[in-house]
Structures are given as C-alpha cells and as structure tokens.
Amino acid sequence: MSKDRELRDRAQIVIPGGMYGHQKADWLPPAYPQYFERSEGTRLWDVDGNCYIDYMCGYGINLFGYGERSIDEAARKQAALCDGMTGPAPVIVELAEKLVSMISHADWAMFCKNGTDANSIAMVCARAYANKKKILIATGTYHGSAPWCTPIEEGITPEDRANNVYFEYNNLESLRAAFKQHEGDVAGVFATPFRHEILADQFDATAEYAREARRLCDEHDALLIIDEVRTGFRLARGSSWDAFDVKPDLSSWGKVLANGYPISAVVGSEKARTAASKIFVTGSFWFSAVPMAAALQTLKLIETTDYLEVSLTLGHALRSGIQEQAERYGFDLHQTGPVQMPQILFANDKEMKLGFAWTQAVLRRGVYLHPFHNMFFNAAMTRADIAETLEATEASFKEVLNDPSRLQPFAEKT
Amino acid sequence: MSKDRELRDRAQIVIPGGMYGHQKADWLPPAYPQYFERSEGTRLWDVDGNCYIDYMCGYGINLFGYGERSIDEAARKQAALCDGMTGPAPVIVELAEKLVSMISHADWAMFCKNGTDANSIAMVCARAYANKKKILIATGTYHGSAPWCTPIEEGITPEDRANNVYFEYNNLESLRAAFKQHEGDVAGVFATPFRHEILADQFDATAEYAREARRLCDEHDALLIIDEVRTGFRLARGSSWDAFDVKPDLSSWGKVLANGYPISAVVGSEKARTAASKIFVTGSFWFSAVPMAAALQTLKLIETTDYLEVSLTLGHALRSGIQEQAERYGFDLHQTGPVQMPQILFANDKEMKLGFAWTQAVLRRGVYLHPFHNMFFNAAMTRADIAETLEATEASFKEVLNDPSRLQPFAEKT
Numbered sequence: 001m002s003k004d005r006e007l008r009d010r011a012q013i014v015i016p017g018g019m020y021g022h023q024k025a026d027w028l029p030p031a032y033p034q035y036f037e038r039s040e041g042t043r044l045w046d047v048d049g050n051c052y053i054d055y056m057c058g059y060g061i062n063l064f065g066y067g068e069r070s071i072d073e074a075a076r077k078q079a080a081l082c083d084g085m086t087g088p089a090p091v092i093v094e095l096a097e098k099l100v101s102m103i104s105h106a107d108w109a110m111f112c113k114n115g116t117d118a119n120s121i122a123m124v125c126a127r128a129y130a131n132k133k134k135i136l137i138a139t140g141t142y143h144g145s146a147p148w149c150t151p152i153e154e155g156i157t158p159e160d161r162a163n164n165v166y167f168e169y170n171n172l173e174s175l176r177a178a179f180k181q182h183e184g185d186v187a188g189v190f191a192t193p194f195r196h197e198i199l200a201d202q203f204d205a206t207a208e209y210a211r212e213a214r215r216l217c218d219e220h221d222a223l224l225i226i227d228e229v230r231t232g233f234r235l236a237r238g239s240s241w242d243a244f245d246v247k248p249d250l251s252s253w254g255k256v257l258a259n260g261y262p263i264s265a266v267v268g269s270e271k272a273r274t275a276a277s278k279i280f281v282t283g284s285f286w287f288s289a290v291p292m293a294a295a296l297q298t299l300k301l302i303e304t305t306d307y308l309e310v311s312l313t314l315g316h317a318l319r320s321g322i323q324e325q326a327e328r329y330g331f332d333l334h335q336t337g338p339v340q341m342p343q344i345l346f347a348n349d350k351e352m353k354l355g356f357a358w359t360q361a362v363l364r365r366g367v368y369l370h371p372f373h374n375m376f377f378n379a380a381m382t383r384a385d386i387a388e389t390l391e392a393t394e395a396s397f398k399e400v401l402n403d404p405s406r407l408q409p410f411a412e413k414t
Numbered sequence: 415m416s417k418d419r420e421l422r423d424r425a426q427i428v429i430p431g432g433m434y435g436h437q438k439a440d441w442l443p444p445a446y447p448q449y450f451e452r453s454e455g456t457r458l459w460d461v462d463g464n465c466y467i468d469y470m471c472g473y474g475i476n477l478f479g480y481g482e483r484s485i486d487e488a489a490r491k492q493a494a495l496c497d498g499m500t501g502p503a504p505v506i507v508e509l510a511e512k513l514v515s516m517i518s519h520a521d522w523a524m525f526c527k528n529g530t531d532a533n534s535i536a537m538v539c540a541r542a543y544a545n546k547k548k549i550l551i552a553t554g555t556y557h558g559s560a561p562w563c564t565p566i567e568e569g570i571t572p573e574d575r576a577n578n579v580y581f582e583y584n585n586l587e588s589l590r591a592a593f594k595q596h597e598g599d600v601a602g603v604f605a606t607p608f609r610h611e612i613l614a615d616q617f618d619a620t621a622e623y624a625r626e627a628r629r630l631c632d633e634h635d636a637l638l639i640i641d642e643v644r645t646g647f648r649l650a651r652g653s654s655w656d657a658f659d660v661k662p663d664l665s666s667w668g669k670v671l672a673n674g675y676p677i678s679a680v681v682g683s684e685k686a687r688t689a690a691s692k693i694f695v696t697g698s699f700w701f702s703a704v705p706m707a708a709a710l711q712t713l714k715l716i717e718t719t720d721y722l723e724v725s726l727t728l729g730h731a732l733r734s735g736i737q738e739q740a741e742r743y744g745f746d747l748h749q750t751g752p753v754q755m756p757q758i759l760f761a762n763d764k765e766m767k768l769g770f771a772w773t774q775a776v777l778r779r780g781v782y783l784h785p786f787h788n789m790f791f792n793a794a795m796t797r798a799d800i801a802e803t804l805e806a807t808e809a810s811f812k813e814v815l816n817d818p819s820r821l822q823p824f825a826e827k828t
Binding site for chain 1: 417421424425427428429430431433434435436437439447448449450451452453458460461468470471472473474475476480486493495496497498499500501502503504506507510511513514521522523524527528529530531534537538539540541542547559560561562564565566568569570571573574576577643668669674675676678682687688689690691692693694695696697698699700701702705782
C-alpha cells in the first residue's frame with residue numbers, strides 16, 4: 001500500500017470526510033496524491049517520494065517558490081526576537097507603511113490571517129462607512145468560506161446572505177439595476193480583478209465595467225472593494241485595476257503577501273479610514289511578528305526583482321508551447337487568463353474526461369497541473385522547468401490520443 | 415520621545431485608529447506600552463527596553479512561556495521540510511489522531527487559524543447537522559469577531575444575528591425558555607467552560623447548568639458546543655467539562671494549541687461527523703505544517719509534564735499573596751476565576767480609578783497585569799517570578815494608598 005493510501009485511510013477515521021476544504025484530493029483525478037512531505041523552489045515531493053514541478057504554488061500562496069532563502073531568513077531573524085506577544089512588534093507599522101507606499105489607493109492597512117478574514121473585514125467596513133447594508137457581489141465569484149460567502153450552502157441560512165445582492169460580472173446593466181433596486185442602501189461592491197472561477201474559462205474585466213463600478217459607487221456613496229487575495233502582486237506590483245486607472249476604496253490581500261507565511265491584509269483609502277477604525281475585528285494571531293517580517297522581505301523582492309517579467313516570459317513560453325502541441329495532436333484547448341495564472345480546459349469536456357486523463361498523464365511525468373482550478377507561476381521557475389513541463393505535456397497528449405480507454409468521466413472518480 | 419510614542423505616531427497615519435482589535439493599547443491605562451520587541455519565557459521587553467513579567471501570555475496564546483525550546487525545535491524541523499503546500503503534510507493526520515486521543519468527546523478534528531474560525535465552523539456545523547437555524551448563546555459571552563458574534567456592532571446588520579438566541583449564563587430557566595421559544599429550530603448551544611468576560615468578575619459554570627444544557631440538546635436533537643478557545647488545556651488536559659461529566663458534541667480550540675504558532679481546531683463527536691464533512695470551510699494557510707508540528711510537541715508537553723500542577727501551585731501563591739496585601743492595605747479586591755486564569759478587579763471601582771492606578775504602578779515595577787481582562791499563567795513561571803510580582807504589587811498598593819492623585823477615571827485615559 002502506498003504511504004498516501006495509508007494516510008488517507010487513517011485520516012478517514014479522524015478527519016471528517018477524510019479531508020476538507022480546497023486541499024481535499026477527492027475533487028481531483030485518482031492519481032493525484034493527497035499528502036506531501038517536502039517542498040523546495042518549484043518542486044513538491046509527495047509522501048511516496050514522487051517529485052513534481054508544482055504549478056499550484058500551494059494554491060497561490062508562494063510567489064518566489066517554496067522556501068525562498070531571503071524571506072525565510074527574515075522570518076528566522078524575527079522569530080529569534082519574538083512572534084505573537086501581548087502587543088504587536090514594530091514590524092506591523094513598517095509593513096503598513098510599506099503597503100501604503102506600494103498600493104496606489106492605500107492610505108492605511110490592517111492585518112489578519114486568511115483571505116476570508118480580509119474580505120469579511122472589507123465587507124463590514126463598507127457597511128460601517130455610511131451605515132448601509134447591501135453588498136453587491138458578482139454571481140459565482142469566490143470571496144471566501146465564511147457564512148456570508150461560502151460557495152456550498154450546507155449549514156448556511158438565507159439570513160447569512162440576506163444583504164448580498166448578486167449581479168452579473170462585466171455586465172453594466174446588471175450592476176446598475178442592482179444599485180437601482182437597493183437605492184440608498186448599497187454599502188459596497190465586491191470586484192474581482194479578472195474572472196477566475198473553477199471549472200470555467202477565465203476572462204478579463206472590461207475597462208467599462210471597472211469604470212462604471214467606480215462611478216456608481218461614487219454616485220451612491222458606496223465603497224468599491226477589490227478582492228486581490230488571489231491576484232495580488234501576480235498581475236502588477238500594486239493594485240490590479242491601476243491598469244484601468246480605477247482606484248478602489250478598499251482591497252483585500254492574502255496568499256502571496258509573505259510567500260506562504262500566514263498573513264492577509266485589508267488596505268483602504270482615507271475615505272474608509274473612520275469606518276475601519278470603528279469596527280471590531282481581531283484574532284489571536286493577527287499581530288504575530290514573524291509573518292510580517294516575511295511579508296516585508298517578500299514586498300522588497302516584489303519591488304526590486306524582475307519576478308513579474310520572468311513569470312510573464314515563462315508563462316507565455318508554456319502557453320504557446322502547449323498550444324502548439326494541442327494543435328498538432330488535434331485537441332481543442334482553452335488556455336485562459338493571464339499567462340502567470342493559467343487555466344487549461346479542454347473544449348466540450350463537461351465530464352472532464354479529457355482534462356482528467358491528460359492532467360493525470362502529466363502528473364505521472366512529474367508535473368502537477370490542476371485540471372479545473374487556475375494555476376500559478378512563481379519566480380523560481382526556469383526555462384528548464386518549462387522545457388521539462390512541455391515534454392510531459394506532449395507525451396501526455398500522445399498518450400490520451402492513443403489510449404481512449406483512459407478517458408473516464410468526472411463522476412466515476414469518487 | 416519614547417520609541418513607543420514614535421511608533422504610535424507613525425501608526426496613527428497607516429493603521430486606522432492607530433491600532434485595532436484586542437491588542438489596541440488605547441483600551442489600557444496610559445503607562446502601558448503598545449509595542450514590544452522581544453519575548454522569552456515569562457518575560458516581555460517593550461520597544462523602550464523595559465522588561466516585564468507577562469501575565470497575559472500574548473492574550474493566552476502561550477502555555478509554556480515564550481519560545482519554549484522543544485516546541486520551536488519541532489517547528490524548525492518541520493519548516494526545513496515544508497509548511498504550506500498544494501496539499502497537507504502527514505502531520506495533519508498525526509495531530510488529528512492526537513487530539514482525538516486526548517479530548518474525551520472527540521472522534522475527529524479539523525484545523526483552521528483563529529478562534530473565530532473554529533467557532534464559526536462549529537456554528538455552521540451545528541446548523542448543518544439537522545438543518546436547523548437557531549444558535550443559543552449566553553448573553554455577553556465572547557466567541558469571536560465575525561459578523562455573527564463580534565461584540566461591537568459597527569457594520570453589523572440585524573440579519574447577521576437573526577439566528578442567534580440569547581439566554582442567561584448558568585440560568586436553567588432562561589436556557590429552557592430559549593429552547594421552548596424556538597422549538598424544533600434549535601441547531602446548537604454555545605457553552606463557555608466558565609464565565610470569563612472583560613470588566614467583570616469571573617465565575618464558574620454550575621454542574622446543573624452544564625448537565626441541563628446537555629439534556630436539552632439531547633431532547634431537542636441539537637448540538638452542544640463548548641468554546642475552549644481561551645480555556646483549552648488551561649483547566650484540564652482534555653475537555654473542561656469532563657469535570658461535570660458532560661461531553662459536548664463539538665468544541666473549539668485555539669490560542670495555546672501550538673504555544674503561539676497560528677492554529678486553531680474544531681473537534682467533534684461521531685454524531686457531528688457527517689455534518690462536518692458536508693460544510694465548506696477552508697483557508698489559504700489552514701493546511702500549513704509548521705504550526706501543526708508545533709502543536710504536536712505542545713500536546714506532548716501537556717501530556718507529559720506537570721505544567722498544570724505548577725500553574726495551580728503558583729497561581730494559588732500569587733492569589734493568596736495579593737489577597738493578604740490587599741487586606742493589609744485595606745483594599746477590597748475581587749480575585750476571581752481559576753488561579754491560572756486570574757481576573758483582579760477592585761470592588762466599587764466602576765470608573766477603574768483604583769484598577770488603573772494600581773496596575774500602572776505594578777507595570778512600572780516590571781510586571782504586566784491587565785486591569786480588566788482575565789490573565790494567564792504559563793509553565794515557565796517560577797517561585798522567583800511570583801516573589802518579584804508580589805514585591806511589585808505590594809509597593810503599588812502602598813503607592814496608591816499614599817498618593818490618591820494617581821486615581822484618574824477610566825474616561826480620561828483616551
């Protein structure tokens with residue numbers, strides 16, 4: 001029996017359903033391992049010793065690869081002094097100053113642990129701003145797993161979402177109608193820099209949508225919130241919608257902020273400061289110094305290295321390489337979203353037969369792609385990694401083409 | 415200008431209100447520092463170099479003192495292999511097995527980051543259990559800072575709490591009435607092992623209350639949830655209500671679980687397993703291995719050392735020493751709650767004049783007491799620490815008695 005199987009059997013006893021949340025391997029094709037025992041740079045090792053080039057980066061929590069030395073060193077230096085205490089360490093002020101200097105709309109920052117924390121704070125802050133209730137959310141966008149936003153409704157009541165108003169992403173009429181329907185009671189609008197949902201092609205926000213969201217918020221004295229948890233510092237060295245010249249009032253950050261150390265943040269404009277100072281939000285570990293020191297060094301690398309350009313270059317190389325292969329082997333592939341946050345889906349593959357067969361074949365060749373979640377590049381990636389990946393993807397296209405018996409529908413995996 | 419003042423001035427610009435949450439020093443008397451730069455064992459150093467014996471333990475997050483070596487070593491060993499990845503490390507299974515073995519009612523465990531996460535999961539799980547809505551909460555108890563439970567209502571809507579039903583702690587009639595009023599729709603009851611709220615004397619749960627809560631939950635097929643976030647492993651080496659022979663269906667743990675490393679947990683009984691496996695809760699850093707390795711070593715120390723007996727002995731020594739001093743100097747002092755989680759308030763001191771003057775005098779003598787929040791002992795405490803503390807408290811009683819000009823009302827501090 002594999003070590004992975006043995007651990008899964010033990011977990012079945014002591015963890016509900018064997019695992020929970022976004023890291024539950026049951027959602028994945030059967031060849032995917034549940035447990036890993038080592039990580040370094042671009043690589044992951046599962047508990048049975050298989051090594052993978054990891055295109056998930058821990059579901060987006062690292063930007064500079066696993067165990068980036070200067071970030072780990074900053075964390076170790078801080079840990080030698082202090083971490084969580086009866087009050088914060090000076091690094092909380094330095095980190096807030098740094099974010100304010102890097103994010104164009106930011107006049108202040110607050111720190112928490114998860115993306116859900118940051119989005120919940122932004123939501124409550126928007127409601128405190130002018131004492132209004134309704135929060136406009138694009139249908140189907142993921143903003144976390146708290147009762148007001150978790151995508152699965154078990155244990156959730158209608159009251160938890162009574163003040164959520166849904167509109168269609170990129171649809172100006174739909175957004176205007178939501179404002180109109182709740183005239184005088186719209187507290188804020190959640191924006192996602194681009195559309196990145198599971199099991200679907202990714203697509204960009206339009207400039208018109210971004211600008212209209214800003215205009216409507218101004219007209220109705222509501223706050224515009226950009227959820228940068230997944231996109232932050234992956235699209236730009238600051239706010240993602242600077243590209244549209246649209247500044248939000250609040251934005252939420254997490255994932256890569258400290259290259260894997262646990263910290264998230266809300267930043268806001270002057271306009272939202274009073275509201276942010278009135279709400280009560282806190283957590284036992286929100287003031288811990290080690291992740292803040294790691295975040296400061298991560299931000300320094302973001303400012304001073306060409307990580308973004310490297311990811312773009314390699315991301316393009318991977319995308320065009322896979323595209324060329326897919327065409328050669330006759331597959332209709334959708335590669336969508338920014339190249340550094342790629343989504344790869346097969347056309348007309350609702351049951352994921354092709355997607356599962358191909359990503360499993362790629363996995364067996366030492367490359368961890370995700371069959372239906374957007375992926376992530378990190379700055380440790382090299383041309384050699386891309387070349388190795390392209391060898392694996394090509395061999396896998398060939399395998400899928402030659403052995404249709406590998407095509408099993410999605411439903412059969414559980 | 416002190417370094418603390420300088421940092422506060424800088425923070426005023428980049429952090430709303432200068433600081434937020436439970437670590438905001440504005441709630442404290444003016445002599446209290448906001449920022450700390452070092453911690454070790456029982457001691458904290460503020461940014462101006464003052465050293466304190468810390469009776470807050472980072473608001474309860476350490477049980478074995480700051481920087482306990484074997485726990486830090488376990489964390490370092492894990493960090494050398496991996497922390498947050500694209501899937502969990504085997505330590506998640508080991509940790510779940512360990513909690514199941516130590517907590518009498520636990521058949522399974524799930525991990526998250528903050529106490530608020532754990533309580534929110536328990537709440538959603540209770541509602542998923544039999545598809546009912548109402549959660550019974552004792553008025554004034556703190557269960558976290560999410561919209562459904564945060565104690566300050568800025569930015570919170572009535573809908574966020576539409577399914578909370580409040581009853582009076584330790585009051586059987588009140589609890590029965592809440593069940594009756596919502597007959598058929600009670601999903602769960604939140605219990606706190608004993609009553610530990612700010613600005614108030616602490617008091618124990620009665621056995622009758624604990625047993626009636628259990629009986630009513632059984633009668634109405636609702637889940638009994640014990641919030642052990644603050645009390646966990648401080649009252650017992652397992653579930654706090656084992657003392658009453660009352661087993662909950664769910665309990666939430668955090669704070670000391672990894673002696674300061676960021677992790678919290680929900681554990682539950684067989685009865686709650688299916689519900690727990692159906693809900694969707696997750697977080698970017700919930701699967702990180704380092705805090706889990708630290709938790710395993712913390713639990714080993716909990717099982718194998720006399721930390722609890724040491725805290726009880728020293729807690730009694732401190733309480734009786736302070737009591738003797740208070741009587742000698744003619745102060746009517748309320749020392750309440752378990753000795754290892756002491757609350758110290760002066761009688762008839764609504765404006766906190768005595769409390770603030772005395773704790774500030776103690777602080778200047780190198781001992782960090784909290785004027786209105788329960789405090790925490792850790793296992794690094796020694797008889798010498800207690801002796802040093804008692805010197806400080808005695809001198810401070812004398813000072814307050816001799817210089818009534820030090821008595822400033824609570825309101826003037828801000």
